[in-house]
Amino acid sequence: MASTIVAFELGGREVEVMVKPMTTLQSALRDQLGFTATKEGCRQGGCGSCTVLVNDEPMLSCLLPVEDVAGQRVTTLESLTPTQGLHPLQQAFLDANAFQCGYCTPGMTMLAQALLDHNPAPDRGDITQALTGNICRCTGYGPIVRAIEVAAQAMHAGEEGQPR
């Protein structure tokens, strides 16, 4: 079968890619669209470094044919990052030294964003449960859990401080 054109929403923008059958979303993002924040780790669904949000839910882009997200809303770390400065999660990861090599960080950040969307005030148990599919070989996870706790507080405070 010839290549097909697949259109989906990426970070609020309509994008189109021309792909051979079953090209992964991971490959379309990195190799065709230049969105390289999404990492290529194990390509087995085992490490979580390729985590993206599809319609706000975390999924593994290495296991997802891009045809499956046609017409869907995809969010990667690029679209989480503000034009200026850092997202509260990014700032918290930086402040808490929640990465060394940084390879797991985009996946961790997207997973954390999904968690905070579902549960704005997670406890440590909620955070460790949510993170079980995302592997980090540098930090021992402690700083990552702390960063998410801090970011949750900061985002919560930010929302309360906003005029309604």
Place this chain on the structure above:
Amino acid sequence: MTVRSYFLPRSLPEAIGLLETHGPELLVMAGGTVAMPLINDGISLPGAVMGLRRAGLDTLEVAGGTLRIGAAATLTQLLAQPAVPMLREAARNTASWSIRNMGTVGGNLFTPPPGGDVAVALLALDAGVTLAGPRGERVLPLADFFTGFLSNQLAADELLVEIQVPIRSDPTLFIKFGRKHANTPAVVTVAMRLEWDGNVVADARIALGAVGPHPIRAREAERLVVGTSLSADTIAVAAAAAAQGCEPFTDAIATEWYRRRMTGLFVSRALEQLAQGAEGEGR
């Protein structure tokens, strides 16, 4: 990547039509959590693949005392349903959040051991499966579905479309024992349902995962507990029978010897917990 064609049917008739046209050459994939790793690594080289994400097989509803689960309903959907608590527990103990958002209940029945934990719970719940093909639909008990390692009753032109679970109030217990607390392959998975008549076990389902070529029933252990009040002696004898009767294997997670020992231990613990629960309810 060698896949020449990828089909995303929009309905069940369209999916069955594709199966009929392409036959066994067509790899059927739902969540992709089992098939995609093999394709990515070049271990599986299908010429054509059919994805089921858009086929309308992802509904989950309660009708007439039965939970009807579309084969392509995700494990996250299973985790959210309130009708059958043991299935929530099985989903919670399977893989990670992202995988549960992708992996499906139907796909879990095709996941080789030590995977396929949800199928173990379904087996203990007397689930039925609906298979659809060009000649229509047929329903069979899940217990008759599995025929061996990676083999089952599904014909080449058939599709698993639905899983039915009778909703009952019998006490159930699901224990998955792995090397980590979460997101881990099982050393052994035990799913149990006991029907009580007063303080006597009237019927029992003891299902085991990761200790056979597919999820299995510990039928000898079931036979030994029915008609008893689960005394310590009965539990010991039944647990020993479950350990002796299973067919464990050695892999990176555990040895055959260890899996067999843990089968006895966790069948025993599950029976003890259910016996205590029965006492607590004044049976």
